[in-house]
Amino acid sequence: MIKDRRLIQQRRRQIIDGAVRLFVEKGFHRTTTREIARECGLSIGTMYEYIQSKEDVLYLVCEHIHSELESRLKEAVSEKDSGIESLRKSLRQLFRVMDEMRQLVLLIYQETKSLPKEQMKYVLSKEEEITGIFERILEKGERDGTIRVDPSSIKLMAHNIMVMGQMWTFRHWSLGRHYDLDTFTDKQMQLLLGEFTAGGKRNGNGSDQTET
Structure with missing residues (x-):
């Protein structure tokens, strides 16, 4: 109208x-x-x-969260960055946004089941789009040699990254007693980047492949 x-x-x-x-x-x-x-x-x-309807309001809240996270992740990286540089920057941004919007993220995961089917499909598709940002970063790093990852594992690792960010929301009741945001971010990045930059790629059965 x-x-x-x-x-x-x-x-x-x-x-x-x-x-x-x-x-x-x-x-x-x-x-x-x-x-x-x-x-x-x-x-x-x-x-x-x-x-x-009230469900429309919930949908607007979901859309706002996804739009904010997507735009902030895209702002954090540059085409000139290597894959590993993009990954470092985007990880810090992910954890920062998850902290700032902690209550909202928790809210939408609790309540999106109340959305009508079509709106729910859209919300889930936005989740996949944001995960796709990390997929593209990992693919870039695999191509330029700065990230060691088996191509068949990239989608799984991108989802792992998203879950790692959401952990600060869902487990903050416990983690917040032991770590501040900077410490949590540093430790998670050490774990993840160590996996991507260590020894060699992993083949499909999980064993190491020696770099030649």
Whole structure:
């Protein structure tokens, strides 16, 4: 109904900010659209000009998180970087964003099951797109020789990297008592980069291949 794209973006961000505060405090299911409208300073009628249901609001929150993470990862690397340089920069950025958006990431993993089927498919496809950023970095490093990884393992390793970042969200209740973000980042990078830069590539059955 609204033609002004700038106003649409402004209102959507307003709705996201208000909804996130309530979802974190009360949970998705116990929050009403009327409460969301009040929290973000809109009338219920005005809010319905931008969304059709509470599930639409959750979808906007998911889209915001994925867009922010994707853009921040792309900003962190340069075409001039080697594969290993891109990996180092993108890993630090991943952990930083996961820390900044910890409550939001936890929220969407708890509540995306409430999304309609088509919206759920889109959210999952965005997860795969972001994982694809790490796949391309690993492929670049494998080609330029700065990352030692078996090509058949690249997709798996890209998913491992994403899970490693999400660990700071899901296990922060325990890890946060023992590590700050910088220490967690350094230790995880040592583990991961050590795997990619040590001895030799691994073949399909898991044994080492000697570099010639």
